[in-house]
């Protein structure tokens with residue numbers, strides 16, 4: 015079906031010769047070059063980029079769209095770093111306005127899910143100087159003692175780099191310590207844009223590209239999987255986006271440890287980059303499509319719906335995306351603070367399944383490592399037929 019769409023587009027006159035060459039590469043399963051990716055970003059009609067991305071998505075996963083049942087713990091929103099795009103960073107000077115959860119408060123959050131079919135906890139937050147590696151190792155051990163089967167995906171490379179340096183541990187030693195305490199995998203945050211000149215302007219003081227990549231490579235070599243992100247739609251160019259994805263593709267060729275690539279749309283509310291306009295929906299869909307086409311060695315492309323909004327996230331499922339993250343039963347605050355439509359990002363499993371069905375896809379619950387837990391079929395098999403109309 016999607017191959018026929020691509021072939022029709024290739025035989026038409028609305029697509030340039032250069033774009034047709036890229037299309038043939040995609041149909042033949044050949045890797046596209048950096049120049050091809052830039053050509054797609056700069057000149058491809060959205061329908062063309064979408065058809066190519068969808069072709070790859072269906073080749074890899076058919077109509078399956080994955081989601082998981084997870085909740086977030088954000089230990090603190092106080093952060094020693096000063097990323098200009100982040101609504102957390104200003105809180106370091108005004109700590110009284112921020113929150114710092116104690117061990118007991120975090121364990122209460124974990125206990126609140128007792129008896130519920132959650133498979134993952136995602137721990138991520140600001141970088142607080144007093145929350146060190148011993149504190150987090152104790153948290154991991156307590157969670158595992160309470161609920162051994164829960165997968166803990168935790169700590170961006172930014173948080174880890176700070177923790178390890180403070181504890182005077184090598185990256186390998188630090189990761190081994192956390193893994194032995196119960197850490198299962200790393201989320202993809204902190205990558206932003208790898209290019210040094212952009213980093214200098216938007217997040218000058220945190221771990222650089224080489225450090226981020228080295229932490230993920232070290233985790234992969236210790237047998238842990240991780241995700242990767244790219245923060246787009248601010249001051250970066252298409253060349254910066256492709257440079258970022260090239261470094262990820264190269265590392266993935268080497269280690270194979272990445273599960274998912276997650277493009278993160280820059281939101282401009284209440285941060286030091288509020289004067290930068292947000293990207294259009296056309297640009298958002300193109301970002302998802304080109305990443306699906308370029309990152310041929312990444313198994314999954316994820317749309318993080320709390321940031322995009324649920325309807326836009328639903329649309330990405332026709333632009334290469336095959337993963338919708340989780341039900342996120344409690345709230346994560348970093349995006350609502352940054353201006354996402356999702357003020358209280360919680361979605362029940364039924365709502366998420368309906369959203370996927372409405373896009374014509376098959377909903378599959380997965381665990382963090384993409385083992386299938388339950389197949390909810392497509393719209394013809396759904397139990398609830400009422401159209402989902404929130405947001």
Ligand code: V47
Nearest residue numbers: 099100201202203204241243245278279280281352
């Ligand atoms: O690195 C901060 C981003 C990231 C803003 O791995 C912003 O499964 C947009 O990486 N506009 C952290 N983005 C969150 C993250 C993540 C989220 C969900 C799932 C996974 C995963 C990872 O949030 C930061 C930064 O890039 N961020 N502020 C903002 N104003």
Ligand code: SF4
Nearest residue numbers: 093095097100103140
């Ligand atoms: Fe801190 Fe992360 Fe926000 Fe940067 S993006 S200020 S490291 S919480």
